[in-house]
Amino acid sequence: xxxxxxxxxxxxxxxxxxxxxxxxxxxxxxxxxxxxxxxxxxxxxxxxxxxxxxxxxxxxxxxxxxxxxxxxxxxxxxxxxxxxxxxxxxxxxxxxxxxxxxxxxxxxxxxxx
Amino acid sequence: xxxxxxxxxxxxxxxxxxxxxxxxxxxxxxxxxxxxxxxxxxxxxxxxxxxxxxxxxxxxxxxxxxxxxxxxxxxxxxxxxxxxxxxxxxxxxxxxxxxxxxxxxxxxxxxxxxx
Numbered sequence: 490x491x492x493x494x495x496x497x498x499x500x501x502x503x504x505x506x507x508x509x510x511x512x513x514x515x516x517x518x519x520x521x522x523x524x525x526x527x528x529x530x531x532x533x534x535x536x537x538x539x540x541x542x543x544x545x546x547x548x549x550x551x552x553x554x555x556x557x558x559x560x561x562x563x564x565x566x567x568x569x570x571x572x573x574x575x576x577x578x579x580x581x582x583x584x585x586x587x588x589x590x591x592x593x594x595x596x597x598x599x600x601x602x
Numbered sequence: 603x604x605x606x607x608x609x610x611x612x613x614x615x616x617x618x619x620x621x622x623x624x625x626x627x628x629x630x631x632x633x634x635x636x637x638x639x640x641x642x643x644x645x646x647x648x649x650x651x652x653x654x655x656x657x658x659x660x661x662x663x664x665x666x667x668x669x670x671x672x673x674x675x676x677x678x679x680x681x682x683x684x685x686x687x688x689x690x691x692x693x694x695x696x697x698x699x700x701x702x703x704x705x706x707x708x709x710x711x712x713x714x715x716x717x
Contacts, residue, residue: 493645522705529611531692531709532646539703547704579645581705590636591705593645 491515495580495594502570502601510565510597512580518592519585521563522547523555525576526596532579538563539585570601604628604697608708616716617685623678623711625667625693634696635676636705637667641689649691652676663687688715 493514524532534547538557554566577598581591607626615621638646650661657669667678693708
C-alpha cells in the first residue's frame with residue numbers, strides 16, 4: 490500500500506533551470522495539494538486540485554505551475570528556479586469531503602543554487 | 603480566510619513530564635481541526651482530529667486535545683512524554699472556500715524531550 494509517493498526525493502538545481510515534481514496517490518482521492526515547508530513558517534499551500542483537470546492557487550503560487558491530467562497524479566512545475574524556492578516540498582491527498590484527514594508524501598528536498 | 607497560530611516554536615521538556623502545545627485558530631461557523639506530527643526527515647502523519655461531538659479527542663499514543671469553541675483553541679496535551687515523542691507538531695484547520703476545501707497549517711511547534 491504505497492499511499493502518496495513523491496519523486497524525486499532530493500534535487501539540486503541551478504538558478505534558471507526548470508523541473509517537475511511528481512506526486513502519485515493510489516487511494517482514489519479527489520483532492521491533492523502541494524505545500525512547501527520552510528523553517529519557522531510551517532507548511533504553506535502552493536496549489537491544490539479538487540479533481541482531475543482542475544487546479545487552484547493557494548497562499549504562495551508565484552513561480553509554480555501545476556497540472557492534474559490524471560486523478561492519481563499531481564505535478565508541480567518550476568519554470569525558472571530561484572534560490573527563494575529552496576525548500577522541502579510536500580504533496581498530500583484527501584477525500585473530497587471536509588472531515589477527512591490528508592495523507593502526506595515523504596517530501597522532496599530541493600536546493601536551488 | 604482561516605488562520606492557525608502556534609505561539610511556541612519550540613518546547614523543551616524532560617522525559618515523563620507533562621506537556622501542552624498551544625493552538626489557536628480564527629473563528630468560523632464550523633471548523634474541523636487536526637494535529638499532525640512530523641518525525642525527522644519524514645512526512646506528516648495524522649495524530650488526532652476533531653470533527654464533532656465530544657470536545658476531547660485522544661490519540662493511540664497518549665496525546666489528547668480539547669476543542670474550546672469560546673476560546674477558539676485546540677491545545678494538544680500529554681501527561682507524560684517519552685524521548686520518542688521528540689518531533690515537530692502541526693495544528694491544522696480545514697477551511698471551505700467556494701466549493702472546495704483547503705487544509706491550513708500553523709507554523710509548527712518543535713517538541714524536544716530530554717532525558
